[in-house]
Amino acid sequence: MPENEPALDGLFSATYEELRRLAASVGRGDPSATLNPTALVNEAYLKLATALPGEPASRLHFKRIAARAMRQVLTDAARRRTALKRGGDRAFVTFDEALDGGETRPEEVLALDEALARLGTLQPRQALMVEVRFFGGLDLAETAALLGVSESTVARDWRAARAWLARALRSPS
Amino acid sequence: MDAERWTRVQALFHAALERPEAERPAFVAGEAERVADPALAADVLALLEEDAAGGSLLDRDLGALARGVLDAPRLRTAGPYRVLSELGRGGMGVVYLAERDDLGHRVAIKVLRDAALSAARRARFAHEERTLARLSHPAIARLYGAGALPDGTPYFVMEHVEGVPVTAYCAAHGCSVPHHPLVLERILGRVPGLFDGVARGFLQPVEETLCLGRRREQRGAEDDGEQGE
Numbered sequence: 489m490p491e492n493e494p495a496l497d498g499l500f501s502a503t504y505e506e507l508r509r510l511a512a513s514v515g516r517g518d519p520s521a522t523l524n525p526t527a528l529v530n531e532a533y534l535k536l537a538t539a540l541p542g543e544p545a546s547r548l549h550f551k552r553i554a555a556r557a558m559r560q561v562l563t564d565a566a567r568r569r570t571a572l573k574r575g576g577d578r579a580f581v582t583f584d585e586a587l588d589g590g591e592t593r594p595e596e597v598l599a600l601d602e603a604l605a606r607l608g609t610l611q612p613r614q615a616l617m618v619e620v621r622f623f624g625g626l627d628l629a630e631t632a633a634l635l636g637v638s639e640s641t642v643a644r645d646w647r648a649a650r651a652w653l654a655r656a657l658r659s660p661s
Numbered sequence: 662m663d664a665e666r667w668t669r670v671q672a673l674f675h676a677a678l679e680r681p682e683a684e685r686p687a688f689v690a691g692e693a694e695r696v697a698d699p700a701l702a703a704d705v706l707a708l709l710e711e712d713a714a715g716g717s718l719l720d721r722d723l724g725a726l727a728r729g730v731l732d733a734p735r736l737r738t739a740g741p742y743r744v745l746s747e748l749g750r751g752g753m754g755v756v757y758l759a760e761r762d763d764l765g766h767r768v769a770i771k772v773l774r775d776a777a778l779s780a781a782r783r784a785r786f787a788h789e790e791r792t793l794a795r796l797s798h799p800a801i802a803r804l805y806g807a808g809a810l811p812d813g814t815p816y817f818v819m820e821h822v823e824g825v826p827v828t829a830y831c832a833a834h835g836c837s838v839p840h841h842p843l844v845l846e847r848i849l850g851r852v853p854g855l856f857d858g859v860a861r862g863f864l865q866p867v868e869e870t871l872c873l874g875r876r877r878e879q880r881g882a883e884d885d886g887e888q889g890e
Contacts, residue, residue, distance in 0.1 A: 501781070558723075565730040571812070594730045600718050610667040622719055647678075648671045651708040654717035 503550075503557040506532040508565075529554040529624055548634050552616075555624025562623070563601040566594035596657065603656040607649060614649045617642060662704075673705045678712070685709055739770050739816050740808045750774070753786060758821060768805060769821040773814055783815065790817045 507528060533550050608615035613635055620626040620634060632639045662670070673692055677685045686706060693702035711717070718726070736744050742759035745767075749756050754771045761768070773786040793804040807817040 505781075562727055562730055568812075569730055596718055597726060597730055610662060610664050618719070622723065625723070644675060647712065648674055648708070650717055650719050651674070651711040652667075653719060654711040654714070655707055657718055658711075 500553055500557055502536055503532055503554050504561060506536060507554065507557050508561045527625075529558070548630060551624050551626055551630070552620055552634055555620040555626070558623040559601065559604075559619055562597055566597035566601075569594040570598065599657050600653070603653050606656065607652065611645075613637075614645050617645055618649050618653065621646065666704075669701065670704045670708065673701065674708050674712075677705060677709060682713075736772060736810075739772065739810060740806075740818075742768060742770060742818065744770070753782065753789075759818075767821050769802065769819045770816050771819065772810070772816040786815055790815075793817070793819070 529551055532554055533547060536550075604615050604618060607618065617631055617635060621631055626634065628639050628642055632642045635642065637645075673689060676692070677689050680688050686709075689705045689709070690702050693699055693705070736755075736757060738744060739757070739759060741763070742761050744757045744759045746758045747755060748758050748769060754773050757770045757772065759768055759770045760766070773782065790804070790807055793801070797803065802822055803820040805818040805820065807815065809815050
């Protein structure tokens with residue numbers, strides 16, 4: 489798998505930082521603006537493809553790494569938010585907790601990350617598919633090309649994975 | 662559930678989906694009975710139910726999900742300082758105007774954004790802080806101190822300088838910060854040795870947090886006189 493290649497560690501870290509920066513800037517620029525994963529990943533790719541030394545990764549390959557980075561960015565941010573809320577030194581917490589107006593609770597993001605990890609033990613290809621489509625914004629054709637399967641297989645796998653994840657998120661075990 | 666079972670559950674799930682919706686429960690029950698596995702029916706029926714229902718997290722916009730976790734809560738206090746307003750923000754940090762009630766002086770406080778995200782970010786922030794601590798010059802906002810918020814997020818306290826950001830100054834005067842040698846000279850030329858190694862990392866904080874304002878201009882002019890430049 490690509491993440492085991494040391495050369496790609498740097499690409500992942502750079503992508504992570506870039507996506508985090510992009511995602512944060514989108515979030516505060518316009519509260520109603522949607523954070524479009526495809527646009528973000530493309531923007532990160534354009535910036536990093538020229539800036540990174542060495543063999544440039546293929547666009548599809550980059551998107552696969554970017555999707556992982558996006559998942560990590562959001563999961564880490566969610567973990568930090570929940571840790572902040574549960575802080576032992578609660579009396580001293582200076583952040584205004586009333587301003588927790590996000591549409592998705594951080595706990596849900598963490599649950600999705602854990603459920604995806606469990607799906608990965610059942611069927612790694614399916615978990616990767618969800619990751620690249622949901623977090624990386626890959627379309628059906630790109631996902632099929634990346635996984636080396638037909639588009640109809642992707643559609644079938646997605647439907648089953650979506651139902652499985654919805655159930656897993658409803659009753660975390 | 663293990664991988665082998667998941668494969669069986671999916672097979673029956675897809676087979677059921679090919680049938681009219683009304684026939685699915687009976688079909689699933691029949692197939693499960695055929696293989697003497699009643700739990701299989703329960704698993705597949707649960708999936709079919711989820712399939713028909715909307716509102717899965719995966720159906721939501723990633724932007725909504727991101728906003729739920731990325732929007733930073735507002736800061737009220739940092740150590741002995743009471744935060745008054747936000748002065749600006751960059752990729753690394755947010756700079757606040759703050760006041761210390763007992764001493765009555767105003768400062769600029771830079772807080773690292775998303776400190777928990779990576780060790781590299783914390784290291785870069787600490788490096789900026791150390792760099793600032795080494796520099797003592799009228800053209801650079803002085804470092805007063807440093808600390809950490811209760812959740813561990815580091816911050817440092819700087820002299821607050823009234824004025825406009827150097828980027829706005831440049832926009833108003835038709836020059837660009839990185840490319841205009843006169844601007845660079847004006848900022849960096851006042852600080853001997855700043856070009857050596859420090860400048861590259863320091864110019865970004867200069868853009869982000871420091872101001873090239875009237876007070877700075879006046880003080881700079883006085884310094885020029887004193888130093889006989």
